[in-house]
Amino acid sequence: MFDAARHAFAVEGYAATSTEALARSAGISTKTLYRLFPGKAALFEAMCVDRIERLLSAVDLQASGDVDIETGLRAALLACADLALDPEVVALQRMVLQESAAFPDLAANFYKNGIARTASTLARWLRVQVKKELIAIEDADEAAGMLIGMVASAPQRAVIYGGMPLPSRKQIERRVQTCAALFLDGCRTARE
Template identity: 80%
Template sequence: MAQEKSSGECRPRGRPQLRSDEETKQIVFDAARHAFAVDGYAATSTEELARRAGISTKTLYRLFPGKAALFEGMVADRLTRLLSDVNLKATDDLDIEKGLRAALLACADLALDPEVVALQRIILQESAEFPELAATFYENGIARTAAALAGWLRVQVGRKRIAVDDAEEAAGILIGMIASAPQRAAIFGSVPLPSRKQIERRVSICAALFLDGCRVTSK
């Protein structure tokens, strides 16, 4: 007679536990980021994306109606995660220069994040054929970052720390000062993104220029 196995040796049979749709989406987003960065948006097929993610094309189309929707979801997901780390809270115990430097540093961390710059490269390569990619990136990243900084500036105006007529315009100018030149150098000139120390120095200069200007006044 065969010896009975102890209860500790018995293992439940059946299908393995399935991933949730949200977990599967994250896997697809990771696969898509790498595929788009290497092969480009146009050259990457939905079949290739499904293969890289280890799922069927049927599952991919169930989660995303098409490649454009997948790209939009990928950009929105990544930028939402990065924006959640952007702390632009206005605290009473900070003077305006320290507070502005902290706010600008948070924006710079997002604008100069390697993955964000990589997304910009993809969009520039594909924007002529797929203009909706640029609109997606603008709405989910650039516009949301500028809106967050504009809100921070309005709080400072309300506390009479600064005088700004148009917070949205000022926010756009500030983000351009801290990020545009390093982004262009990285994308068009293959220059490495600035180090943390270099970003902090640039932020300090931008904050001082915004608050004090650089005009020499006659005595």
């Protein structure tokens, strides 16, 4: 159901996607769709929640004690990048930008159930690392937003506004590695 909805919203747009077409593409009746979701907005919100739950549950962001901080951070950032740079998520973000004036709740739901939840999940992981005394940061929420911005924002903007292709897996992994190193080690040289 959610895969069909995500595809329809990404391709057709929110306004142009009818509940009848959504039900048909999911292989259910419109009546069943309305029993599951009171409207298209509720389906969109549930779809966003489902997508992030599936992606973030695929990677254990709470990294066990056996994993060093850099490996754990890379895994966490890669999970965030996989979500932010997923072709359908980028298409949905483009659609939300285009239609948010007519449907302000659409943008709010996309932010609350996608962007903000990704950042709060990463912030929880960072707080665990602070408790283990592996890193020292004052505001885990702010740091999580900065990290996600470093790893995903420029490639997203290049795709959405510049018409560039999504980065390859190798490019994403290299970006994640660079972001993790910058965060953990900084880039200032030691001076005497």
